[in-house]
Amino acid sequence: MTELTPMMKQYLTIKKQHPDEILFFRLGDFYEMFFDDAEVASKALEITLTSRDSGSGKKTPMCGVPYHAAESYIARLIDKGFRVAICEQVEDPRTAKGIVKREVTRIITPGTVTESSMLDETRYNFLIGIVKDDLGYGLAVAEVSTGYFAMTEITGPMALTKLIDEISRLKPVECILPDELKENRDLQGKLFKFRGLAINHFNWKSFSYSTSYRGLIEHFGTSSLEGFGCEGLTLGIRAAGGILGFLKETQKNTLLHINKVMPYTTDCYMLLDNATRRNLELTQTIRDGQKRGSLLWVIDHTVTAMGARLLKLWLEQPLLDIAAISERLDAVEELANNTIKRSDLRKLLDRVYDLERLAGRIAYGSANARDLIALKCSLEVLPQLCYLLQDSYSPGLVVIQETIDCMDDVVGIIRDSIHEEPPFSLRDGNIIKTGFNPEVDNLRTASRDGKQWITSLEAQEKERTGIKSLKVGFNKVFGYYIEITRSNLAMVPDEYIRKQTLANAERYITPQLKEYENLIMGAEDRLTQLEYNMFCEIRETVNREVARIQKCASLIAILDVYQSNAEAAIRNNYSKPVVKDSDVLAIKEGRHPVVERMLAEEPFIPNDTYLDGSGYRLDIITGPNMAGKSTYMRQVALICLMAQTGLFVPAENAKIGIIDRIFTRVGASDDLATGQSTFMVEMNEVANILNNATSKSLVILDEIGRGTSTFDGLSIAWAVAEYILDTGKVGAKTLFATHYHELTELAEIFPGVQNHNIAVREKGEDIIFLRKIIPGGADRSYGIQVARLAGLPSEVLTRAKEILATLETTEDLAKGQREAAAGRKKHVRENERLQLSIFEEPGNTNPVLEEIKKVDILNLTPIDALNLLYRLHLKLREE
Structure with missing residues (x-):
C-alpha cells in the first residue's frame, strides 16, 4: 500500500469493504474498475481491458464505462448474476483539498433495481426473504421500485411445499436468507431450481426477532406493529425485518416510499401449485416461456x-x-x-x-x-x-x-416550477421556469444579455477594424476570443491582446470581452447550480x-x-359467471380461451360440464389422442380460475361453486437434477393431489399410470380414482382422462361417477375428430388412425394392425385381470394362460405347431383326432 498512489490506496480501501461486488469507482466522467474487477467486467461487458500505473511499478488492469451510459452496463452485469457497488465522488473536485472523497452510495442487486431502463414494466421485480423455525417458514416480499412490502407465515404439514408454491407464484429475482440457512439442503435445493433466482445470505442478527421488530417500528415511526395487523407474526416479522435491514445496508437510503407492511395469508386465495401454474399456462407457455399463447396474453x-x-x-x-x-x-x-x-x-x-x-x-x-x-x-x-x-x-x-x-397541490407545484420539456440531465440547466424564482430570472437574463453582446461584438469589430474575416469564437480552454487571419494582422487594433498563435491565424482577447465572459460564465455556473438545488427542493417537497x-x-x-x-x-364474447358457495360446477357451452383465440381456420367447438359433490363427482373421459380431452379439461379449470379472479368467462353461462384449489396432473418429464424418472415425477404430483385436495377442490388428471407397465398403471389409476371418490378421504370434483377403458366400469360400481368420451367419425381407415363431449365411454383408442395422421410409414401401420388383431384375442384374459385389480372375483381359465406368443423369433419353431401343420385333416378319423389331441396336450404340459 505504501507504494501505491493515493487514488489507488483509496480504491483498495473501499474495495476491501465490498469484496463480493464489482466496484464502479467514479473518476471524472467515467466509472473505472481495477484489478480482478476489471478482468471480470471486461469479459462480461465485452469492453477493452487496459492498464495504468498504480504507483507500485506494475501495470494495474483497468476498464471503464462512461457515467452517462452506466445503466446499460450495470443491467448487463446484473443479468449475468453480478452485484454492483456504485462509488461516487461525494465532494466537488474543484474545492477538494487533496484526493476527492469517495463513498459507496448504493449496492445494486437483482432485487434492488429501480432504474426504468433495467426493469420490465409489466412485471414486479420481487425480492424475498425467508426464515425458518420448528413451526414453519416466514416469508417477506419487497418491490423496491414501487414500495410494495408484505409478509406471511407458512406453517403446518407440507409447509416447505406450500412455501415453494408461493415462491413459484411470486417469481422473485432475488432471495435473501439468514446465514443459519446456508446448510439447509432441502430449502436450498428447491430454491436452486428457480431459473434466474439470485440467492444471497445476510447477517443472521438482522433476522432475529428483536432486531427485526425494532428495525420495523423505527422505520415506520410507530410504537408497535398493531396498526399494520401483523403484531404477533413472529416468523413474518423476522423475515420482514431482515429484508428491511438488507435494503438499508445496500441502498444507503431512507426508503420512505416503503411506508407500510401488509400481512397476508395464502388461505385467502385459491392455491395453485407450481405444476398447476405450469400446466394451465397462466402467464407463459410451457414450450418457450413466452406470454403469447398464455391466458394472460388473451385477456x-x-x-x-x-x-x-x-x-x-x-x-x-x-x-x-x-x-x-x-x-x-x-x-x-x-x-x-x-x-x-x-x-x-x-x-x-x-x-x-x-x-x-x-x-x-x-x-x-x-x-x-x-x-x-x-x-x-x-x-x-x-x-x-x-x-x-x-x-x-x-x-x-x-x-x-x-x-x-x-x-391539485402536487400538480400546481410542478406546473409552476418545472419547464414542460426539460433536459434529461439535471446539470444541463433550463429546468426552472421563468417567473418562478427572481434569482434564477436575474442570472438567466445576465447570461442571455452577455451572449447577445458577444454575438453583436463580431459585427461591430468587423465594421470598426475593416477586417471582413474577423470572427468571435469560444473554447473551454481559452474561453471567448477574437480570431484574425495572418493576412489581416497589420489591421489589428493596439488594444487587442494576443492570446494564442495558430498556423494561419492569431487569437486575441480584450478586457471588455473578458469582462463579459466572466459575467456569462459566472452567471451560467451559478444558474446551473441554483437550478439543481431548487429542483432537489421541489423533488423533496413532492417526496413528502x-x-x-x-x-x-x-x-x-x-x-x-x-x-x-x-x-x-x-x-x-365472454359472459358473467355466477359464483356461489356451493358444490355445483355447471358450465354451458364452455370454450378454451387460448385455443379459441389461436384457431384461425375453424370454429371452436364448445362443450358443457356438470360436476357436484354428490352424484357427479368423478367424470371419466375417454377417446383417442388429439381428440381434445386435455383441451376440454384445461378449459374447465381455466373457466373456474377466471371466474374467481373476477373475469368474465368463455361460456354461454357458468355457475361456479367456490373452489379452494385446482390440481392438474398433465404430462411429465424426467427430472434429471434430482434423478427422478418420468413415472416418479408423475407419482409425486399424484401424491401431492391425494394428500392436499379437499371436497372443494377441482382435480384434473390426464393419463396417470402411463409411465409403468400396463397392469401396474391400470391398477394405480383405478386405486387413485377410488381414493378421490371417497368423500371421507378426498371427494373432490374430478375430470379423469384415460386410455384405460376399463376405468369406465367404475360408473357401474360406484355412485358419483359418470362416463364421457370425445366423439369421432370413422371414414374408411381415417377418423374425423368432432371435438364434442358425449355421454358414455369410448370402446377404442384409435391409436393407429392417429399414428397415420402423424405420418408413420405405411409398413409400420400395417404391422401394427396385425399385432393389434392378435392382441385383441387376449381380451378375456385382460378382462379377468382387470376385475382382479378391482377386487372383483373372476375365475381365470387355465387355457387362457397358454395363449401362443405372436413375437416368435425367426428360425425358432414350436413342436406343437409343426405337428399340427403335418396333419392331413381331410383323412383324419375321429379316433385319430382324439389321440392327436391327447399327444399335443402332453407335449404342452411337458413344456
Missing part, C-alpha cells in the same frame, strides 16, 4: 404499466371471498355494458405514466425533471377520470371515484406526498384491470 388489454402488473398478480391469486369476487365482476359488467365510458376510460388511462415506479424514483432521489413532468401529466388526468366515473353504480367503481385524490401518489397509483391500477377485463369480455 390483457391494460393500458398502464401498473394495471399490467396487477392483472398478472390477480390472475395468479384467484379469490375465495364471494363478496370480493362479486365486486370485481359487477365493475367489469358495468364497463362491458357501456362502450362509450369504457372507450373514454382507455383513452384517459393511456395518458398515465407508471406512477408506482415514478414514486419510487422520487423517494430514492433519482427522479429527474422529466420524471416530475411525467408525474404532473399523469395527475392532470385524475379530475377527468373522476368526472367520467361520477355516474357509476357498481361498488368497485364507486369506491374508486369517491376515494381518488386528484392532488409519495404515500398519496402510491394510493392513487393503486386505484388507477385497479381501474385499468376492470376496463381490461371488460374489454376482453366484449372482444371475446
